[in-house]
Amino acid sequence: MTDARPERRTQAERRSETRRRVLDAATALVAAHGSRAASLAAVGEAAGYSRGIVNHHFGSKARLLTELIEHTQQFEVPTDAPTGLGRLSQFVEAYLNGMHDRPARSQAFLKLWAESAGAELSLAPLFAERDAWFRDFLVEQLRQGLDDGSIGKHVDPHFAAVTLIGQLRGTAMMLFSTARDVPVAEFSADVARSVARSLAAPHS
Template identity: 50%
Template sequence: MTDAPARRTQEQRRAETERRVLDAAMELIARSGSRGVTLAQVGEAAGYSRGIVYHQFGSRERLLEAVLDEAQRFGVPEYQGNGLEHLARIVEAYLRNVAQRTPSARAFLQLWGEAIAADPALMPLFAQRDADFRQFLVTVVRQGVTDGSIRDDVDPTAAAVLILALVRGCGLQLIANPPVRNLPALVREAKRSVRAAFGTTP
């Protein structure tokens, strides 16, 4: 009983340290990519000793994995009975998240670019996470076919690839220099493209 509060306090301190380290890492990666970022730089940017990142994560690869997991999160809307509109809302949520130009969104797309350029640490991390995201989109497309909002001749796997390409390509342009400025128009056209490509109504 007496050591339970101390254990919680230690866990809270560890969680705070991890949060600050991840925030610092995302800020540095968002600014200039991951290749020139060292564990020591991340620790110092987080306000800790040079060795704190190694102590928390053990390696650069483990840190990048944690950054990627954190950076790819965005508020996914819930399915409400219409798979086509669910897809459209997912596209909108993704683009609005990127458009905020937060360090996490910019870090994610920086890391994605490095993975495409064959970074050996990032390629397998993105391969698995992209496969998971595509599988999620496959499920949404199948829901739409079942509820009648998506054509039954749509190939769910191919549709998932196209949707991922749409949001990633638009996302890169939203953080480009200069970025795309008219977010409402981009979101409107992206959603219209999804509806036109997969919907049952001509």
């Protein structure tokens, strides 16, 4: 007779699941109520753990929020377009189209970002690394377009990257607030076309 007992999970698997559940619980709390609701005790309770477990895995609320920012700043990067401009346009459309169902991750990220500029200034340094990464990512996409000639020489990749981040996040914020009536898929495609027109080389 075969032993049908389930395999025991490894310590690494249990640790990974605990961290995932804590980050998911923190995401939901921040999406609904902002960062001040995400105390270690509240997050632990929402995740089904004690404050001690959360403290063991993250050490402090600041560390938890640092990892939460990274956890919520996730997006797919399309790679099938033949030009740098095409891939960047695809990314813009995919980024905004990800707001279609108003996911908790996106809402939590945008709330944290908005708080970092005013209500919760302690978040500002936590965003510095992630914003630098995002800017570098966009600069690289823009440079690829400049190299293959699909993006015009008038475009400064560093300035354009900052403009794109502001446009994407500001637009996403609108989709979560006063523009909930906008059809996201059609709107995302329209924004992507607008971005492509503004960056395109004259012959593109």
